[in-house]
């Protein structure tokens with residue numbers, strides 16, 4: 149089968165986006181891994197498959213797969229690219245779009261300047277929601293990483309994140325600690341690992357070692373998780389500019405009972421076709 153796709157990115161976190169509204173398309177794990185291979189396929193961090201909704205109150209459903217073939221609940225940069233994709237392809241003319249994901253329902257607003265604001269839903273700090281193995285509730289949870297102890301904040305924003313505050317953001321810490329925490333026995337479903345450097349109460353640097361991918365240039369859910377963790381710990385204010393290696397995201401959260409708002413860009417790179 150000849151598969152038509154669009155290559156997109158949100159701050160360098162790159163996607164292959166497929167229209168499964170106009171034509172039914174199914175992928176198995178091996179196909180996703182092959183398409184995601186940067187040497188032998190197209191290459192992407194995540195594959196986004198846009199489908200008709202199962203709930204008639206929603207506009208679309210979209211599925212998200214990491215390049216290792218695992219299906220995931222939520223993707224912040226992907227959500228913004230999804231919104232640009234359905235408008236560009238005239239699958240909708242709405243600028244406020246309601247979408248079903250594995251995480252639940254989310255709402256996207258396409259702003260006049262082309263940026264997309266996503267209502268990312270409410271976070272949870274309850275360890276069982278990630279899941280994260282812990283005895284009771286704590287502010288910061290110590291975790292052993294190859295004989296060294298790190299303190300982390302576990303956060304679910306639909307998908308699981310571990311946020312570790314660091315004084316300096318070095319390649320060494322991301323490359324050494326990231327893969328060990330991602331696959332740590334206390335995270336039975338694995339975890340995305342964010343390394344957060346607080347610059348001031350409203351500005352941070354962040355690098356994310358993503359579950360099922362490795363370090364990416366940006367992670368939207370990672371930015372949300374890092375900011376809400378920082379707010380919970382008293383390090384950050386309600387509205388924060390997040391500098392990621394691929395560019396900036398604006399994240400705001402008014403506290404428990406409120407959704408996280410994420411605003412940032414989405415770019416189309418090219419269209420192509422490939423035999424599946």
Ligand SMILES: N[C@@H](CCC[C@H](N)C(=O)O)C(=O)O
Nearest residue numbers: 223224225307359367368369
């Ligand atoms: N890049 C994404 C997150 C994609 C999913 C993640 N790797 C997971 O396994 O949960 C984003 O922008 O949020």
